[in-house]
Amino acid sequence: MRGSVFKRCQCRDANGKRTKSCRKPHGSWAFTVDAGRDPATGKRKQITRSGYRTRDTADAALTKELASLDAGTWLDDRGTTLGAWLDQWLDELTAAGRAVKTVANYRSHVRDAWKPELGGVLLRELRRRHIERVLAALAAPLDGERAAGNIGRRIARRSPATIEGYRRTIRAALSAAQRRELIAMNPAVGRMDSIPSLASDDDPIVWQPEETARFLEHVYDDRLSALYELAAYAGLRRAELCGLRWADLDEDGAGLTVRQTIVSVTRKQVTPEQAACPVCGAEHVGRLFKMPKSRKGRRWVPLAPPARRALARHRQAQQVERDFFGKDYDDHDLVFCRPDGVPLRPDGVTVAFETHVAACGLPVVRLHDTRHGACSLLLAGGVPIEIVQMILGHSSPEITRRVYAHLMRKIAAEQVKEASKLLTQHRPDRKDL
Template identity: 35%
Template sequence: MSRLRGPTGRAVTVGEWLARWLQAHPGAASTVAGYAGHIRLYLEPQLGQLLLGELSVTQVQEMFTAIAYEHEKAGRPIRAATLNRVRATLRSALNAAVREGLIDTNPAALAVLPAAPRPRAVVWTAARVEHWARTGERPAVAVWTAEQTAAFLHAIRGHRLYAAYHLIALRGLRRGEAAGLRWFDVDLDEGTAVISGQLQRRNGRLVACPPKTAHSARVIALDHTTVAALRAHRDRQRNEAALYGARYRDSGYVFTNLNGNPVDPGRLTHVFQQMLTEHALPPVRLHDLRHGAATLALAAGVELKVVQDMLGHSSIVLTADTYTSVLPQVAQTAAEKTAAHVLQAGWRLPGTTRHRRPSRRKRRTAASPAGRRAAA
């Protein structure tokens, strides 16, 4: 295998390739920022000086061992999930090198790491709320019940960004998608919104980016309450523009600051956390409103495929694995349906839809005086 060489004929290092790959990456700003962090903190210090064409599985494996050891030594054990994300970044960069014919195989794909279990969302049941209030202990990922979601929306109904949180809580938008929504993406008469991009903060400024994945570009239906919230928001925004005067900037975004500039996704999170404190609601992250929208839709009987499309997931397996075990009533309904199906099947003749008849002996017993007395 010939080594990749740069313009000067010098063999290119892993660090130089990672820099090239990152600069040309077409992903969303938040995704690229995550890759950049992995490269800066882990990949460049550990592998940066090695030659790309000579990188081996052993060297990649030794890198992860060294990272884990250094964190342990510093008293900050690194999570398996973090190591797996770092490997995903390296694997993606080396896959690009394979596609360009620069290396034959991807060493990162063969490295072995501990499995990183995905955190499962749990519901803020009454017992869990009581435990949190008493001890301060809270789940890593939690969602509100329908009643808690309704209480939150009712409590903030007068806030100028109410429609943003309504949209996230009921239709499952990511915060960057809500911040990046423009008025020409929204058809209030037809009750639809096109999710065609997102806003992310990158290098200190807001940047309009493509959706997180190809499947994230989607059309979502807007229920009548969301349409009403957006109509009221549009009226409020027009009034704010008139009051602000000539310096108001009509940016075209649905959710803006008072001067018309698009709202920062980080501000949506900051305001949301302030609201939770003000109204003493069980703590969730803003992104958990998206989780909640999915689980509440499933609880309402919406088909899994429809929920997948609403969220913009690439795979129905991801949707099912993430959400179908969250709400107790979903599992309860499934359990009752299963039991009813089994019990009903017990009275059917095999291979038919006809029900079994009680045996003659049972009929005679029921018809006898003793049987009638027992029945009475």
């Protein structure tokens, strides 16, 4: 016998043993299936499933289980719920030293959506429709009561990119479960119909060259003017700007190498060991020193002449600050830091940038959008997409094409216009050409 169906109830025979032939309309039906031997212990492995209301449904479930065994697709989730697996998965990521910000994002998605909605569902019973239902709820308008206080921007609804982030979290968690043979297939893989398509008007706002020039002139006398120059010309990320050291610059000033970043964190997101500064050993609250996230992030970036001149001015000004603080200067070799040498808080850099944008009356953009502007300049200058990809730190040119497709459309149109002149210059001047 590879499996058997039996009834579970409290009825007992004359010897006090549970009866297996009870005909009363109570209790539930269950089955036991022989799943072979456990490769770890060598012992016989029997799996019991219960909770079926009739014998027929238990028989059907047993047949399905045996079919999975015969097809070689049977897996044992050991009764693990999605909520329990998500907790285990997050703990494993933390123990493995995954990026603090990445794990923090995963935790927020698990806390806000996946555990409240699907935490009690067994892994073996999780289906694509469950994932779609949660994503559809995330895509709905946010028209309910909002909590008071400083809890972030108030928005009417989540963007498709935000909802896709929630999907990536559950997909990563279930992929790990699949690798451990807790599930046979990942229901979060593939296109999800409940995630809205990204509309064309969701393209980021990018300053035109004259607007970027106006901003740089506005901040020329600011302490961190060189930081904004590097963002505009080199396309560095905020964390890369905050973590840049003088030792990372080439001796001839031709470029720099991204080797260190400083990201914004809370105390709850890091352990005391992670929070310790690698230079002074102290904890800089809200700041975490780390290596670039990927191998492509550790890259050489060329510096345009205006950026070189800005860095030279900045170095002279920083030397004045060093002389003023003397032995009290907290030297971390950082290019951009507080006047006393302490690392900048990345969030504070964003606030300062937004204040300058508002003061000079330009269209509101994020600090990260200056990176888009730098890409636009490189593409407009004829720099090959493969070189732009390396400068920006993308893993492949395809990602650069996808992220900046909206910029490349305008540049491609201008290039086609110039190319067409090679032919039209040999044709008569007609009004319809």
